[in-house]
Amino acid sequence: GAGVSQSPSNKVTEKGKDVELRCDPISGHTALYWYRQSLGQGLEFLIYFQGNSAPDKSGLPSDRFSAERTGGSVSTLTIQRTQQEDSAVYLCASSGRTSGMSRLYNEQFFGPGTRLTVL
Amino acid sequence: GIQVEQSPPDLILQEGANSTLRCNFSDSVNNLQWFHQNPWGQLINLFYIPSGTKQNGRLSATTVATERYSLLYISSSQTTDSGVYFCAANYGGATNKLIFGTGTLLAVQP
Numbered sequence: 001g002a003g004v005s006q007s008p009s010n011k012v013t014e015k016g017k018d019v020e021l022r023c024d025p026i027s028g029h030t031a032l033y034w035y036r037q038s039l040g041q042g043l044e045f046l047i048y049f050q051g052n053s054a055p056d057k058s059g060l061p062s063d064r065f066s067a068e069r070t071g072g073s074v075s076t077l078t079i080q081r082t083q084q085e086d087s088a089v090y091l092c093a094s095s096g097r098t099s100g101m102s103r104l105y106n107e108q109f110f111g112p113g114t115r116l117t118v119l
Numbered sequence: 120g121i122q123v124e125q126s127p128p129d130l131i132l133q134e135g136a137n138s139t140l141r142c143n144f145s146d147s148v149n150n151l152q153w154f155h156q157n158p159w160g161q162l163i164n165l166f167y168i169p170s171g172t173k174q175n176g177r178l179s180a181t182t183v184a185t186e187r188y189s190l191l192y193i194s195s196s197q198t199t200d201s202g203v204y205f206c207a208a209n210y211g212g213a214t215n216k217l218i219f220g221t222g223t224l225l226a227v228q229p
Contacts (some may be wrong), residue, residue, distance in 0.1 A: 042222070043219035048215065105208065106150045107150070
């Protein structure tokens, strides 16, 4: 597609329920990232996928968070047993691939985000 | 730890005025991007500028990598320029993750 797409755009859930958020990267982009934006923490990195390499999960805040990327394209971020502090906007980004300082590979493009509200 | 700091935190301008937003980063960068977050929350790419100067219409940006700062210039501001401006830096390594500053909230009044 023309840009990064995410679904749903809004999600309201009850505390304790599981949620799945979806990201479709720009076609041909091999790198995919999840970030979240919350009032108290600003924009923070969650997880990074690059091709078939093992993902960098260093930003995931707890073991309730997991993500997978199927077929090197679509990614799903899953939050189990949601808590109120998980309420945030979850943003997905993609880039060509990481290779030195080339803009072609490094510039990240963001989707519109999923606004998650945990009641 | 690695930090990205932006100033000013907020700014109010009259339409037509010019402004300069600053981004300081704590180490040499592999990638530096400027974004505009519009009222609907979408992050719009403005510049990819790890070094040097670029211009795009009324906007321009300069990164002085050796002194670890970047500047975003907005000239002849318009009400549609309102929103939050973020800079974000990638410091290389195994992950291409961006570390974001806290943003500058810009309000352009008619």
